[in-house]
Ligand SMILES: Cc1cc2nc3c(=O)[nH]c(=O)nc-3n(C[C@H](O)[C@H](O)[C@H](O)COP(=O)(O)OP(=O)(O)OC[C@H]3O[C@@H](n4cnc5c(N)ncnc54)[C@H](O)[C@@H]3O)c2cc1C
Ligand SMILES: Cc1cc2nc3c(=O)[nH]c(=O)nc-3n(C[C@H](O)[C@H](O)[C@H](O)COP(=O)(O)O)c2cc1C
């Protein structure tokens with residue numbers, strides 16, 4: 001027997017919804033920023049700087065905040081990380097800069113670097129400053145595929161060197177997961193597009209949206225028409241549960257749901273189930289669960305096949321889920337789905353444990369949960385299809401292979417971000433784009449000057 | 450509990466904590482609140498002669514803030530009391546009557562004419578206060594009228610006015626000194642020569658706290674303009690200690706009773722001045738920062754510390770530091786210390802390394818051991834300057850004495866000194 005699906009939009013009042021999707025951390029006031037900046041020791045050989053994938057001069061920018069030079073602080077940040085504004089909002093800092101801040105030792109509380117970073121980048125944006133100019137134009141043309149953090153960071157740096165950059169983006173908007181993926185309450189006030197506009201405003205970057213590599217564009221063609229190519233394709237595919245009945249309409253990929261939510265003009269129009277199950281243990285799973293809860297779902301259960309320590313989501317994210325009323329059930333994996341289009345589904349889970357060799361195994365014990373909506377968030381994968389049909393860079397372990405300069409096996413093709421191996425974070429993608437741009441520039445200007 | 454009662458220039462006080470002559474002591478209302486809080490005495494806000502009005506401007510204080518800590522230094526362009534003389538005198542009399550055990554000192558500033566002093570002395574005597582303090586220190590406004598610092602900077606005037614006061618009244622006379630002089634010994638000696646019962650020091654230091662970069666004018670800014678003012682608060686304490694020490698250790702002024710003032714914010718500050726010989730201490734900025742209640746900690750803090758040290762009364766430690774203040778040439782050249790880092794407490798901020806490396810003696814190495822930062826002192830390079838110790842935000846550097854087996858030898862005895870008296 002199947003129940004009909006209880007899925008509806010507008011489960012919360014508009015005001016409550018606006019609050020639920022407002023800023024997760026309210027911005028620091030000038031006074032709070034000053035007080036917090038005063039806590040920084042201005043370390044020599046600062047551990048925080050080393051822990052930042054983009055090596056932002058953290059003591060340098062924090063000192064600038066303390067001296068009332070917030071715009072200089074913003075510039076210091078952007079010099080190393082052009083997406084400093086987004087990173088300030090989404091970086092898992094408790095595992096990066098803030099984890100190693102020396103103030104954890106004596107004070108048991110790091111300097112809140114991310115909040116200060118936000119304060120500084122906000123100040124720069126508010127002042128309407130354009131800190132960057134382009135060097136004299138070169139005759140080099142570079143194609144960047146994908147307008148996510150990796151692609152845009154690369155394009156910006158290349159444009160500053162004076163090269164002419166064309167960015168091809170499959171989606172209608174630039175920004176990649178900044179625009180389509182990151183949790184709405186981390187990215188309010190259209191910060192993603194404001195940042196994109198800021199990046200493009202340096203000049204020399206042509207953005208071509210709605211143009212996908214693999215459709216009318218081929219890599220061969222790009223390599224032919226441009227002096228170099230950067231691939232910032234992100235992860236185009238999602239992992240499936242591999243269970244029968246997975247295709248029913250109550251079950252959806254979490255990334256698609258989040259993308260719809262991020263693109264909705266009015267959150268009141270976003271439908272959410274009364275009972276929601278999220279399967280997975282990473283950021284995406286947490287984001288889907290918390291946003292479903294904030295949209296007004298009654299019950300949200302996140303089911304993960306391992307324990308809290310193995311979760312990809314940080315401790316902060318796990319806490320966020322729990323304080324938002326998400327029930328997390330560890331050590332269980334889905335084994336069967338019952339339901340049809342238009343109906344609620346019943347999912348059966350089997351409890352799991354580690355065997356003697358540390359491998360996951362089912363215990364045989366099962367339980368069943370009914371849900372009006374199920375979100376799959378068990379990982380994304382790189383989709384190599386757009387590279388096919390000509391000379392393609394080497395792919396290994398499911399990601400494009402690169403050297404330390406971010407160059408692929410094809411001479412003039414570079415790659416970075418989620419489509420290469422490494423941490424799948426916004427900040428790492430920005431670093432890849434930046435490093436690749438420097439390498440491309442060196443390569444293209446070799447012998448000149 | 451130790452006996453905190455004390456005395457300066459014949460003025461008795463139940464504890465050494467007075468409020469300095471300033472806004473906190475401007476009227477009955479404030480002073481009564483101060484006495485209720487536990488202050489041992491007050492120097493009433495400076496009175497001037499009846500007649501020529503004293504009018505203050507709007508926008509009066511400037512301040513230097515350090516980090517989150519507000520008011521490291523305070524600057525003001527206020528004048529002496531702007532309330533009518535007879536009102537002040539009436540209130541002083543009443544408060545003294547209601548609080549007989551507290552020290553009530555009245556600060557005075559009138560023009561440099563004997564008649565003016567005679568007149569006000571008689572009026573003040575009627576209040577039955579415990580003594581007077583001659584304000585020769587105010588560095589702004591009143592000095593332009595030939596009073597305050599304009600008098601205090603000229604030892605002859607100091608001596609003359611002090612003598613007038615000693616001649617025309619039996620009240621104990623404290624002479625408040627301005628720090629805006631090249632040597633404090635001149636005016637201090639003059640106060641002594643004039644018969645003063647003691648000195649109060651320091652008054653405020655000539656200062657401009659900051660320039661408003663939008664207005665292009667000093668702060669506090671009065672309609673686009675500013676003037677220099679008087680600086681006080683924790684920032685001036687080192688200058689005040691130095692001046693008290695000079696008075697205490699120089700033969701001409703040694704033993705002159707002192708009521709110490711300047712940046713005193715807690716019991717420890719006060720104890721330092723008493724160790725230099727002060728009989729009482731006076732506070733202004735700290736109460737203007739936190740209110741009168743801070744005296745509670747001053748009282749029990751000083752008392753507990755005295756108990757721990759075995760001092761039963763103030764005079765037990767008063768002046769104990771004076772013999773240890775000497776000239777540089779008497780310091781032991783053979784005394785050697787080196788920095789020592791308590792590694793377990795070190796948080797690896799690297800500041801000790803970078804300051805020694807960039808600005809001192811390259812005596813702290815920076816290493817990575819298995820990726821972990823390690824900062825260590827290179828004993829042979831360390832000259833024992835203390836810089837790293839002062840910089841370390843976690844307080845984990847101490848200076849260790851090196852036992853070099855060498856005897857005391859000062860610079861006058863040092864063979865490296867071309868004028869040394871030591872036998873070759
Ligand atoms: C739900 C979710 C939450 C996340 N939360 C966080 C977080 O809180 N903090 C954090 O640091 N990271 C987070 N991440 C990870 C982060 O978003 C990514 O690591 C980062 O966006 C990677 O940047 P990228 O440029 O490599 O790829 P993307 O941001 O994915 O951008 C790739 C771009 O390329 C375009 N593209 C793809 N294929 C083609 C093609 N064939 N032709 C043209 N264009 C193409 C895409 O449309 C996209 O715009 C999250 C990810 C998800 C999915
Ligand atoms: C606003 C203000 C007004 C003052 N007015 C007087 C005054 O009228 N007479 C006087 O002798 N000293 C005056 N002073 C100086 C104080 O009595 C005291 O000497 C000085 O502030 C140093 O002490 P502190 O560091 O505790 O503030 C004034 C100080 C301030 C801040």
Ligand code: SF4
Nearest residue numbers: 040041043048101102
């Ligand atoms: S580690 Fe902490 S205290 Fe040191 S520079 Fe970085 S933020 Fe400042």
Ligand code: SF4
Nearest residue numbers: 805831832834835837
């Ligand atoms: S005491 Fe001075 S010389 Fe010695 S290590 Fe410290 S800073 Fe360097």
Ligand code: SF4
Nearest residue numbers: 795796798799801841
């Ligand atoms: S200053 Fe102090 S805490 Fe910082 S590295 Fe040196 S010893 Fe360690």
